[in-house]
Amino acid sequence: MIASPFGHGAIVNTDGAIFSFAGNAQKNALTPFTLDTVRGAPPDAQSIWCRSPIRRRRSSSRKAGGPREIHFGRGYATFRQVCGDLRAELEVCVVPDAPVELRLLRIENRGAQASRCRVAAYFEMVLAEVPLDSRGRLAVEAASSEDALFFLEPANDFVAGVAFVATSLANAKSECVRARFVGGVGPRSREPVLRRARRS
Secondary structure, rough: OOOOOOOOEEEOOOOEEEEEEOOOOOOOOOOOOOOOOOOOOOHHHHHHOOOOOOOOOOOHHHOEEEEEEEEOOOEEEEEEEEEOOEEEEEEEEEEEEEOOOOEEEEEEOOOOOOOOOOOOOOOOOEEEHHHHHHHHOOOEEEEHHHHHEEEOOOOOOOOOOOEEEOOOOOOOOOOOOOHHHOOOOOOOOOOOHOOOOOOO
16 A cells, blocks of 8 residues: 555555555545456456566466566555566656656666567546446546646546646557557457557
């Protein structure tokens, strides 16, 4: 459990689940709380190297990477993993003097060959108690000059305000429709962003 005096915080589990909230963990979830349920593997999880150690259907997959190390400290949690010549570290912390959560990703190439990596950050914004409470009601606005997305749930009477997600990645692109990112259902659904990025 990581929290600041502003009431902004996160609950981090050893399997890589991160539940973020603002003001109140029950009434104003930023991301879905799934720590007490059986987590299903995201699409293509077994064939995409994920920084956070999420559960996979086939844990023996070569793409799953090497041993994982999780360290919990005062106000932060750090995940480390080695996959071939690449060493990745994800640090999650809550800023003490502002209602902000940071996730810092470091990737180090220890090999002689150059390596190209694509970073895909996925957040299912809630701004309610559970995702069903706000599904279809979130207003989203993009600020390309700031590489940020702003979210508003007008029916949220617990916390009034705008939530945001921002990145420091160069030339970052965003997708606000979940089915277009992780994949939809049915013959007319488009190929998800994750699978297209993996091929390119």
